[in-house]
Amino acid sequence: EVDLEERLCELDLRSDSDIPDVPPPTDSTPEILKRALSGLSARWKNWWIRGILTLAMISGFFLIIYLGSFMLMLLVLSIQVKCYHEIITIGYRVYHSYDLPWFRSLSWYFLLCVNYFFYGETVADYFATFVQRREQLQFLIRYHRFISFALYLTGFCMFVLSLVKKHYRLQFYMFAWTHVTLLITVTQSHLVIQNLFEGMIWFLVPISSVICNDITAYIFGFFFGRTPLIKLSPKKTWEGFIGGFFSTVVFGFIFSYFLAQHQYFVCPVEYNSETNRFVTECEPSELFQMKKYSVPPVLQAVLGWETVNMYPFQMHSFALSTFASLIGPFGGFFASGFKRAFKIKDFADTIPGHGGIMDRFDCQYLMATFVHVYITSFIRGPNPSKLLKQLLILQPEQQLSVYKTLKSHLVEKGILQPSLRG
Amino acid sequence: LQESESENKLDGETASDSESKSDFGGSSPVLTSDDTPEVLNRALSNLSSRWKNWWVRGILTLAMITFFFIIIYLGPMVLMTIVMCVQIKCFHEIITIGYNVYHSYDLPWFRTLSWYFLLCVNYFFYGETVTDYFFTLVQREEPLRILSKYHRFISFALYLTGFCMFVLSLVKKHYRLQFYMFGWTHVTLLIVVTQSHLIIHNLFEGMIWFIVPISCVICNDIMAYMFGFFFGRTPLIKLSPKKTWEGFIGGFFSTVLFGLLLSYVMSGYRCFTCPVEFNSDTNSFTVDCEPSELFQLQEYNIPVVLQSVVGWKTVRMYPFQIHSIALSTFASLIGPFGGFFASGFKRAFKIKDFANTIPGHGGIMDRFDCQYLMATFVNVYIASFIRGPNPSKLIQQFLTLRPDQQLHIFNTLKAHLVDRGILGSLEDA
Numbered sequence: 137e138v139d140l141e142e143r144l145c146e147l148d149l150r151s152d153s154d155i156p157d158v159p160p161p162t163d164s165t166p167e168i169l170k171r172a173l174s175g176l177s178a179r180w181k182n183w184w185i186r187g188i189l190t191l192a193m194i195s196g197f198f199l200i201i202y203l204g205s206f207m208l209m210l211l212v213l214s215i216q217v218k219c220y221h222e223i224i225t226i227g228y229r230v231y232h233s234y235d236l237p238w239f240r241s242l243s244w245y246f247l248l249c250v251n252y253f254f255y256g257e258t259v260a261d262y263f264a265t266f267v268q269r270r271e272q273l274q275f276l277i278r279y280h281r282f283i284s285f286a287l288y289l290t291g292f293c294m295f296v297l298s299l300v301k302k303h304y305r306l307q308f309y310m311f312a313w314t315h316v317t318l319l320i321t322v323t324q325s326h327l328v329i330q331n332l333f334e335g336m337i338w339f340l341v342p343i344s345s346v347i348c349n350d351i352t353a354y355i356f357g358f359f360f361g362r363t364p365l366i367k368l369s370p371k372k373t374w375e376g377f378i379g380g381f382f383s384t385v386v387f388g389f390i391f392s393y394f395l396a397q398h399q400y401f402v403c404p405v406e407y408n409s410e411t412n413r414f415v416t417e418c419e420p421s422e423l424f425q426m427k428k429y430s431v432p433p434v435l436q437a438v439l440g441w442e443t444v445n446m447y448p449f450q451m452h453s454f455a456l457s458t459f460a461s462l463i464g465p466f467g468g469f470f471a472s473g474f475k476r477a478f479k480i481k482d483f484a485d486t487i488p489g490h491g492g493i494m495d496r497f498d499c500q501y502l503m504a505t506f507v508h509v510y511i512t513s514f515i516r517g518p519n520p521s522k523l524l525k526q527l528l529i530l531q532p533e534q535q536l537s538v539y540k541t542l543k544s545h546l547v548e549k550g551i552l553q554p555s556l557r558g
Numbered sequence: 559l560q561e562s563e564s565e566n567k568l569d570g571e572t573a574s575d576s577e578s579k580s581d582f583g584g585s586s587p588v589l590t591s592d593d594t595p596e597v598l599n600r601a602l603s604n605l606s607s608r609w610k611n612w613w614v615r616g617i618l619t620l621a622m623i624t625f626f627f628i629i630i631y632l633g634p635m636v637l638m639t640i641v642m643c644v645q646i647k648c649f650h651e652i653i654t655i656g657y658n659v660y661h662s663y664d665l666p667w668f669r670t671l672s673w674y675f676l677l678c679v680n681y682f683f684y685g686e687t688v689t690d691y692f693f694t695l696v697q698r699e700e701p702l703r704i705l706s707k708y709h710r711f712i713s714f715a716l717y718l719t720g721f722c723m724f725v726l727s728l729v730k731k732h733y734r735l736q737f738y739m740f741g742w743t744h745v746t747l748l749i750v751v752t753q754s755h756l757i758i759h760n761l762f763e764g765m766i767w768f769i770v771p772i773s774c775v776i777c778n779d780i781m782a783y784m785f786g787f788f789f790g791r792t793p794l795i796k797l798s799p800k801k802t803w804e805g806f807i808g809g810f811f812s813t814v815l816f817g818l819l820l821s822y823v824m825s826g827y828r829c830f831t832c833p834v835e836f837n838s839d840t841n842s843f844t845v846d847c848e849p850s851e852l853f854q855l856q857e858y859n860i861p862v863v864l865q866s867v868v869g870w871k872t873v874r875m876y877p878f879q880i881h882s883i884a885l886s887t888f889a890s891l892i893g894p895f896g897g898f899f900a901s902g903f904k905r906a907f908k909i910k911d912f913a914n915t916i917p918g919h920g921g922i923m924d925r926f927d928c929q930y931l932m933a934t935f936v937n938v939y940i941a942s943f944i945r946g947p948n949p950s951k952l953i954q955q956f957l958t959l960r961p962d963q964q965l966h967i968f969n970t971l972k973a974h975l976v977d978r979g980i981l982g983s984l985e986d987a
Contacts, residue, residue, distance in 0.1 A: 278942075279942050281938050281941055281942055282938050282939070282941075282942035282943070285934065285935070285938045289892060289931070292895065292899075292931075293892070293895050295899075296797070296895050296898045296899050296902065297795075299797055299898075299902045301796070304902055304905045304906035305906040305907065307902075307906070308902065308903060308906045308907075312741060312742070312745045313741070315745055315748065316741045316744055316745060319744065319748070366726075367730070368725070368728055463718060463722070466721065466722050466725050469725045469728075470721075470724075470725050473725065473728045473733055473736075473737065474737060476733045477733035477734040477736070477737045478734065478737075502718070502721075505714065506714070509710050509711050509714045510711070512710055513707075513708050513710055513711040514711075523952060523955055523956060523959070523967060524967050524970055524971070526952055527952060527967070527971055528971075528974060532978065532980045535971065535974075535975060535980065536975065536980055536981065538952065538953060538971070539968075539971055539972065539975060539981065541953055542953070542956060542964070542967075542968050542971070543968065545957065546964060546965070546968060549961070551961045551964060551965055552965065552968070
């Protein structure tokens, strides 16, 4: 009897060239586009399709921004679910494990658990006032970690109970595949949402920088490309890389200048429990107030100005665009390597001419984490409302001692006048 | 001798069933070698192989338990170091299995990268914990202060370096292998490193939160084995054919009882119940405090049902003992799933033991597979039901806010305290 696992062991150990390709995704270009472009040669047709779809995606993006934070959150969630689905489907195809008992349900169940955990952690902070009013939500929030853990454990035990004699290795592979995918897609999407709550500008500028770098690197490579960059992606060139870097920095600079002027983009998103809506209204922080900077003497001669009026945020945008151009592409190389390893052309066929959602988001992969780490390290301190919530659940004696410490600190700093009452 | 040794190991606790016994000789690339010290070999040479196996396992079990007690006696710092060493050894064992499975030992860079990622993740986690518990020490030393302020950024930069090195190390014919090892490394880190850090968190909460869970799992292991040995009849799960329902249930009740007794004994001593703190004046760990109400004897009314059985109306217990029931229940009912997971893993990759570190028992991972879920459970349990957030950490976060935010929080807290009557409306603090 031929053990399926034996065959797969052999499969794993064969060199890459022996492994048969995963069947290529079907062409899903809409009929209407096909007819309109039937006259052109294949290369131009491809160009036009990609171009039209790029414009369609960018317009869709602007529309969602206009519709507001809540729609953006939903969009991020849908993208996350679709990316997860794409990667898991690749796993099924690689391991021929589509019919494995329970496994599809378990993958979706784990996705649900991890999302529940993360949304519970963020929702509790931002919707604090909303949550305080409802008893059942209070209970869910207070024991949130325990409930999430119990849900995860249930999935874990179901996995153990579902282990079937001849399929152990396959099942463990899919289990690990699921977890790594969750680690990649779900954590990134939650960091994106956290950045969004910090202010839409922290969401828009990084994503646009990555897209800009993609497009300008492609254009520079198309016109000036000569020296290949990395064996993994033979179409990338050093000229494209460097040209893309400089264009992205300039783009980020200019784009932040425009966005920093509008409260809608700059203010942290808050949930107003009276109107039950998200509001972005505040006193812009000092990051978004114009300041005079002295131009370094080196550039003075070039530009002819001695000082320049800039937003401090534009300095930060340097850091963001630099990361997007220099390190972001590594996310793209990682995805290329992944596609080579598993012999697939695209992650899926969702977007005609572009491939799957993951193909569009592979460079964004590291950007969201970087922005989040950047914000927590250099921009804001801890979240005040979260801190307050934690203070309020301390024991009374602890609250009193904390109160005394805080009071002495504030008096010492002169923030609180000792003679004032109430 | 080699062949009889491997047969003995098949009879032992981690025995596989007949299925993998048949293909054990053929396809498995890993055969554990005999690691028993010469001394033991000679002393036991007269006994039959089955009893010899028993004796080896028994002696090693006692040795490990004694070692455990010594470490506890030596204090928190040594415990932390031991946890760290166990973590590194487990990581090494699982990664080595990955190399053996994929014949990827010679893959360029990969050994270096695995250890590098282990270092990064440990740096990140230790940085997060150390900053909280060693707060005063960190604030005093300038370099440490900078490291802790930008901790997340530094950790992320270190991780990114590793990530970029991985991408640059991708070699044409080995893409799939390299991605597999990358995935394997990350899953192993997720399992091993997070668990060990949760254990250290539990330890800082009080040594009792470290000792009672681990002892319950060990007790359940031993008790389930004994009950199964004497009364075992109905198999529990196809994955581990030696486990029986009788062993499972007997182990459950014994573990609950054991947990109650052990907690009773330990709750009386401050060195076990007090949170571990770092005294920056003496530069050492101290466990000295006023025992919290969890560790103060209270009268409980016995439910009417048990009154007739036990004969008492009330009983004096520590509240902690009630919690120990939850801990032992988890150790007996869900802990074994960690063991089944590890058995399934070993079946899947056709290995007998994770490694051959401990004679008669296998590798470190073999001993710790049931502990896997326990540490997370205890940590979640403590965070949900026992303690609230750490006040000194909150103060530390407060000090990094802007003045207007500080004022806002202060006023809200004050209003809350006045509301609850904790603070009199007279401004007299």
